[in-house]
Amino acid sequence: MTTPTRQRRAPRNEHPVHRWARDVVSGKFKTNKMVRMACERHLRDLEHGAERGLWFDEAAANRVVEFFGFLKQRKGRWAQQPIALSESQVFRIGSVFGWKRADGTRRFRVAYNEFPRKYGKTTEAAGVCNYLAFFDGEPGAEVYATATKKDQARICWSEAKWQMSNAPTQIKRLLDIRVANMNRPDNASKFEAIGADEDSTDGLNPHGIGLDEIHAWKSEEFLGKLETAGGARTQPLRWMITTAGTQTSTLYLRERAYAESVLKGAYDDDSWFVFISCADDAEKWEDEEQWELAYAGHLGRTVTIDFLRDEYKRAAVSPAKQSMFKRMYLGLITSSADAWLTPATWDAQAESIGVETGARATVGVDLASIRDIAAVIWWFPDEDGDGGELVAKLYMPKANVQKRVEEDGVPYDAWAEAGWIVLTDGQTIDYDEIEADFREMAEEYQVASVGIDPWQGVQFRAHLERDGFTVVKIPQNAIRLDAVVAEAERLLEIGRVRCANPVMRWMAMNAVTVTDSAGKRKLDKEKSAEKIDGIAAWLNALHEAMAMAPNEEETSVFFA
Numbered sequence: 311m312t313t314p315t316r317q318r319r320a321p322r323n324e325h326p327v328h329r330w331a332r333d334v335v336s337g338k339f340k341t342n343k344m345v346r347m348a349c350e351r352h353l354r355d356l357e358h359g360a361e362r363g364l365w366f367d368e369a370a371a372n373r374v375v376e377f378f379g380f381l382k383q384r385k386g387r388w389a390q391q392p393i394a395l396s397e398s399q400v401f402r403i404g405s406v407f408g409w410k411r412a413d414g415t416r417r418f419r420v421a422y423n424e425f426p427r428k429y430g431k432t433t434e435a436a437g438v439c440n441y442l443a444f445f446d447g448e449p450g451a452e453v454y455a456t457a458t459k460k461d462q463a464r465i466c467w468s469e470a471k472w473q474m475s476n477a478p479t480q481i482k483r484l485l486d487i488r489v490a491n492m493n494r495p496d497n498a499s500k501f502e503a504i505g506a507d508e509d510s511t512d513g514l515n516p517h518g519i520g521l522d523e524i525h526a527w528k529s530e531e532f533l534g535k536l537e538t539a540g541g542a543r544t545q546p547l548r549w550m551i552t553t554a555g556t557q558t559s560t561l562y563l564r565e566r567a568y569a570e571s572v573l574k575g576a577y578d579d580d581s582w583f584v585f586i587s588c589a590d591d592a593e594k595w596e597d598e599e600q601w602e603l604a605y606a607g608h609l610g611r612t613v614t615i616d617f618l619r620d621e622y623k624r625a626a627v628s629p630a631k632q633s634m635f636k637r638m639y640l641g642l643i644t645s646s647a648d649a650w651l652t653p654a655t656w657d658a659q660a661e662s663i664g665v666e667t668g669a670r671a672t673v674g675v676d677l678a679s680i681r682d683i684a685a686v687i688w689w690f691p692d693e694d695g696d697g698g699e700l701v702a703k704l705y706m707p708k709a710n711v712q713k714r715v716e717e718d719g720v721p722y723d724a725w726a727e728a729g730w731i732v733l734t735d736g737q738t739i740d741y742d743e744i745e746a747d748f749r750e751m752a753e754e755y756q757v758a759s760v761g762i763d764p765w766q767g768v769q770f771r772a773h774l775e776r777d778g779f780t781v782v783k784i785p786q787n788a789i790r791l792d793a794v795v796a797e798a799e800r801l802l803e804i805g806r807v808r809c810a811n812p813v814m815r816w817m818a819m820n821a822v823t824v825t826d827s828a829g830k831r832k833l834d835k836e837k838s839a840e841k842i843d844g845i846a847a848w849l850n851a852l853h854e855a856m857a858m859a860p861n862e863e864e865t866s867v868f869f870a
Contacts (some may be wrong), residue, residue: 325368326375327404328356330397339397342603344586347573352405362580363412371408375400377441380481381473383433390476398587398607399434406547406583415545418583422569423551425587426604427638427829428613431551435520436470438549442518443501444474444485444494448543451499453518456536458526460505462828466522467503506532514539519548525555525562526826533561553829554588554641563643588641595636596622604640613639627655628799630823630831638829650795650821650833655802662810665690665699670756672858673748674851676843677767678835680738681707683731685844686748688755689851695859697806702814702844703751705744708733720816720840730813741770752779758858761850782857784850792830794853795823817844 324332331349333339341349355364378393388394395403402423409417425431435455443453455470457463471492474485486493493500499517506529516539527533540546555562569584571577589600601618602609609615618639625635633648665671674687688701706714711722711733725731732747734740757779762771764783775781784790801807809815820840823831833846 325366325371325404326397326400327352327366327371327408330401333397339607340602341398341606342586342588342590344570344573344584344588345398345606348583348585349401351573352401355409359409364417364580365410365412366408367410368408370410371404374407374438374441375404377445378403378437380478381437381440382476384469384472384476393433393437395434396430396607396611398585399430402583402585403434403438406549409583411580416547417580419546419581420548421550421583421585422565423549423585424554424566424569424641425585425606425608426613426641427553428617429587429605429608430612432466432469432522435466435522435549435551436473439466439501439518439520440470440473442547442549443492443499446517448499448517448545449497451497451517452515453499453501453520454514454516454536455501455503455520455522456505456532457522458506458528460503460508462522462526463503463505466520467501470501515542516540517543517546519546521548521550522552523828524550524552524565525559527559527561530561554637554643556637556644566643586641589636592636592640592642595640595642596626600640624799624803627652627803631799634823634825634829634831637825648823648825649819650823651799651802651818653815653819655799656815656818658802658805659807659809660805662699662808665701665755667754668756670758671701672758672851672854673760674847674849674854675760675762675767675770676847676850677739677741677744677770678763678843678846680741681710682739683841683843684739684741684744685847686744687844687847687851688751689848689855690755691855692806695855697801697804698808698855700807700809700811700814700848702730702809702811702848703744703747704731704811704813704844705734705739706731707736707738707740709735709737718840725813730811741767745770745773748774759854761854763850782854784853786832786846788824788826788828788830788832791832791849791853794849794856795831795833797856798849798852811844814844814848816840817842821845 331352334341334346334349335353356366359365375395378395381393383389383391383393406418406421411417423431439453439455443451455463455467471487474482474492475487484494486495491500491502519536569586572579572582573584587604587606589595589604591600594600605613621635621639625631629649629652633644636642637644669690671688671690674689676685684705686703689698691698706722711726715721715723722731726733734743759780759782760774761782761784763786771781820838821833821842822838824834824837825831833842835842
């Protein structure tokens with residue numbers, strides 16, 4: 311258990327790291343409980359650390375903080391301006407580089423940093439890695455930006471490369487900056503990006519490692535190799551950054567639990583620095599005071615209260631967005647999959663008005679199972695492009711309907727009798743019948759394009775392409791579908807979707823979303839309570855409608 315730290319008046323010209331810690335503990339600066347624990351730990355060690363051989367090197371702390379002043383911001387309202395670290399950043403960076411052991415080497419070998427999105431963690435991690443690689447005085451330093459995927463690792467590395475490419479001449483001239491590597495020839499140091507998805511950890515001897523978005527990591531082996539690779543270095547440092555994870559992020563939960571135990575004093579580990587910024591009370595997630603605690607000095611700096619209010623408004627009507635808001639913006643651990651819509655959101659639709667012959671449509675197809683439900687969704691955008699009519703053609707094999715009704719308790723038979731589902735003869739779905747129905751509708755309406763999962767309906771797709779239809783393969787990943795999921799939500803929330811089919815409502819209530827490490831979402835069939843094939847097909851159709859939306863050049867990024 312931690313013990314209260316005796317407070318004293320801050321002396322004049324006290325070092326900024328100590329001053330901020332004292333302001334937090336005294337209540338002058340509001341933070342959450344775990345950040346306060348980090349500050350209490352720092353102040354205790356100032357008073358008693360010498361008993362364990364620990365001491366604070368103000369010059370070393372100042373050196374790395376001042377280094378950031380030579381770097382520039384890349385994006386946003388401060389683009390091209392020198393990086394001005396916040397007080398909490400000075401505390402964290404200054405603590406990690408300032409605390410020393412009796413032998414003069416750094417005390418901390420792991421820095422665990424967890425905070426909400428838009429906290430500036432990538433810019434900060436890039437700067438730390440640049441310092442470790444090129445200006446920490448380590449001969450032959452090897453520094454690596456790492457993540458579960460190399461593409462993710464390159465986000466931090468690319469930020470670091472930009473910082474060095476735009477640094478003052480006296481810094482830049484020391485470096486050889488290449489497409490996938492930076493190095494400093496005069497001391498044989500280098501900085502690269504590696505991912506768990508490549509076999510590239512053998513032979514590493516890292517002085518520094520930036521570990522990005524630990525909540526998304528799954529490879530125990532990869533992390534283990536990184537943890538043991540720096541044994542030959544005198545003061546290696548692993549700089550870990552992450553947003554909060556989910557209840558199924560096993561590796562993340564283990565690292566987070568250990569970090570909390572260090573803060574709370576359950577483990578005496580002088581090698582770990584821990585800073586966890588999050589809301590204190592999950593039950594009060596709607597309270598703006600909790601938002602302020604979660605951002606520990608960055609609210610109004612890297613993220614505005616108006617931005618969070620806008621995100622909250624959307625979260626309030628969507629279970630999926632509510633969970634994402636809690637995890638991404640408040641640092642609260644959530645379940646791995648989240649219900650996509652509330653019944654009220656789906657039911658906010660306007661009444662179906664039908665479509666006129668000759669109307670233009672985009673079509674989404676989901677032929678995932680030959681024994682279950684296949685979906686061909688026709689999306690007829692309104693003239694203003696902001697909404698439309700959804701016509702669903704859903705198919706099941708007739709032979710197993712009664713069994714499915716009895717086993718699943720779902721009224722497929724009643725839906726089929728009412729015409730909401732088409733039953734095809736036999737044990738499996740008849741794709742020929744689906745194709746015939748499509749062609750019949752294509753004679754009545756204009757088909758702008760057809761969106762389909764590239765792994766589905768190969769023959770169906772080949773027949774349409776042969777006959778001149780535009781068919782677009784849409785990989786079912788979060789990068790491709792995040793904007794489409796958001797657009798579907800927006801249209802439903804403003805009541806601009808019209809769909810009379812009750813099976814589609816049932817599927818919408820089954821749908822759950824999953825969020826990747828970059829905060830992008832997609833629907834997840836495996837985690838959904840029941841079938842969502844019609845909804846998945848609608849998103850494919852909506853994807854195509856967005857691609858062809860007039861005067862919206864930005865949509866092109868979704869289809870590159």
